[in-house]
Amino acid sequence: MLGDDTSIHIMEIVGNNVRVGVDAPKSIPVYREEIWTAVKEENRAAAAAEQTKLPRPAARA
Amino acid sequence: MPVNIESTRFGAIEVPDDAVLDFPNGLIGLGGTRYTLIAREESAPFLWLHSLDDPSLAIPVTNPWFFFSSYEVEVSDSEAERIGVSDPAQADVYVTVRAGEAIEDFRANLRAPILVSGGRGHQVINEAPGTSVRTPLFEEVPAEASVA
Numbered sequence: 001m002l003g004d005d006t007s008i009h010i011m012e013i014v015g016n017n018v019r020v021g022v023d024a025p026k027s028i029p030v031y032r033e034e035i036w037t038a039v040k041e042e043n044r045a046a047a048a049a050e051q052t053k054l055p056r057p058a059a060r061a
Numbered sequence: 062m063p064v065n066i067e068s069t070r071f072g073a074i075e076v077p078d079d080a081v082l083d084f085p086n087g088l089i090g091l092g093g094t095r096y097t098l099i100a101r102e103e104s105a106p107f108l109w110l111h112s113l114d115d116p117s118l119a120i121p122v123t124n125p126w127f128f129f130s131s132y133e134v135e136v137s138d139s140e141a142e143r144i145g146v147s148d149p150a151q152a153d154v155y156v157t158v159r160a161g162e163a164i165e166d167f168r169a170n171l172r173a174p175i176l177v178s179g180g181r182g183h184q185v186i187n188e189a190p191g192t193s194v195r196t197p198l199f200e201e202v203p204a205e206a207s208v209a
Contacts, residue, residue: 026143029086035186039173040090042159042194043184046120046170047091049160051070054107054121055167055204057128 064095069117071099076113082182089173089184093118096182098155107158110175110182122155125171128202133189134174144176144183152178158198167198 012019064076076097087093095113106127112118125132134149155175159168171192
């Protein structure tokens with residue numbers, strides 16, 4: 001249990017793979033860590049942009 | 062009540078009440094609970110998702126379909142329930158843009174779009190197959206600079 005209302009449980013083990021289930025309140029987002037980390041890095045890199053650095057796309061043909 | 066911020070990029074900005082977007086869970090890894098969308102030029106496809114809590118925090122975003130005509134967004138049932146948007150087509154969809162030194166270095170995060178609906182925004186994980194957090198932006202539509 002994590003706090004009063006979040007639980008993590010092993011659902012299945014097949015060979016080297018483990019399926020993990022998370023029961024959490026609907027308001028809490030649950031992400032796989034590697035996705036969360038990748039998105040976090042991308043958000044931070046995007047936030048580093050200067051306003052002058054955005055090029056103008058050409059009109060679609 | 063309008064919100065006034067002193068943006069480090071754009072200077073003083075008054076944000077009307079109805080342009081304030083609530084992000085109950087912030088942006089992934091960045092937090093913040095209130096943002097607004099700022100357009101610098103009317104015709105430009107890029108907007109800035111600007112924090113109203115941190116005057117230095119702003120992220121360039123764009124309409125993904127401008128650059129990726131076959132882009133698809135699918136959210137899991139639990140995610141749809143969390144954000145209260147059952148069909149992504151009912152929301153305004155934006156993707157974050159990572160600027161690069163050269164045109165070919167620009168990337169869009171198609172894996173984690175931002176859905177805005179009814180004054181609320183959520184960054185969600187897109188379950189559609191083949192979407193990357195770092196998709197080259199100017200592939201389908203070239204940049205003007207490289208055309209000239």
